[in-house]
Amino acid sequence: MNAYAYWNSHVYAEVGFYWTPSREFMRATGVDPYEGGPLLSGLAPYVRVAYERDFGEQNFELGLFGLFPNLQPGGMAGTPDRYSDVGLDASYQFIGDGDNTYAINAIYTNEAQHLAGSQPMGAAANVHDSLNEFRFDASYCWRNMIGATIQPFRTGVRAIRCFMPEAALSARTVKGTVSD
Numbered sequence: 001m002n003a004y005a006y007w008n009s010h011v012y013a014e015v016g017f018y019w020t021p022s023r024e025f026m027r028a029t030g031v032d033p034y035e036g037g038p039l040l041s042g043l044a045p046y047v048r049v050a051y052e053r054d055f056g057e058q059n060f061e062l063g064l065f066g067l068f069p070n071l072q073p074g075g076m077a078g079t080p081d082r083y084s085d086v087g088l089d090a091s092y093q094f095i096g097d098g099d100n101t102y103a104i105n106a107i108y109t110n111e112a113q114h115l116a117g118s119q120p121m122g123a124a125a126n127v128h129d130s131l132n133e134f135r136f137d138a139s140y141c142w143r144n145m146i147g148a149t150i151q152p153f154r155t156g157v158r159a160i161r162c163f164m165p166e167a168a169l170s171a172r173t174v175k176g177t178v179s180d
Helices: 023-028
Strands: 003-007 009-017 042-055 058-067 070-072 082-095 099-116 126-142 146-158 172-179
Touching: none
Parallel strands: none
Antiparallel strands: 003 009, 009 042, 042 058, 058 082, 070 082, 082 099, 099 126, 126 146, 146 172
């Protein structure tokens, strides 16, 4: 459940909470709540503030966001893992006369992890881990008919181990590019 406000056609603010539906609701909708994935523990607060501005044929936006969930590893009762995702995003769009449009978007997210539930189970190498991600995309559309997008990304992971020990990562950076 979220509430938002848009002030003076420039400032957007949003605050809200996410939660996991009841196990009965999940079963009724075809989701197995015991399949082993993490479930939210209590409410997960979310906040976002952004400033946007139009300049004729151009638009830009700069924003901050945060999500602070506690997750039950494996969907089981016990000590939850705490996460803190905070980030910054920006975008620019040129619409022009409609024949040619350009858009550029960038987002940086830092995730701090306190894995007090996963680490004793052997599902995490450390109690404290972090993840940093940077994504950027640029797109062009010609005459509203043909378009292309490219998205390079970079994710830096510090000492995260999945449920299998052979999947351990230690200070690894993943880089790549997506295009269409």
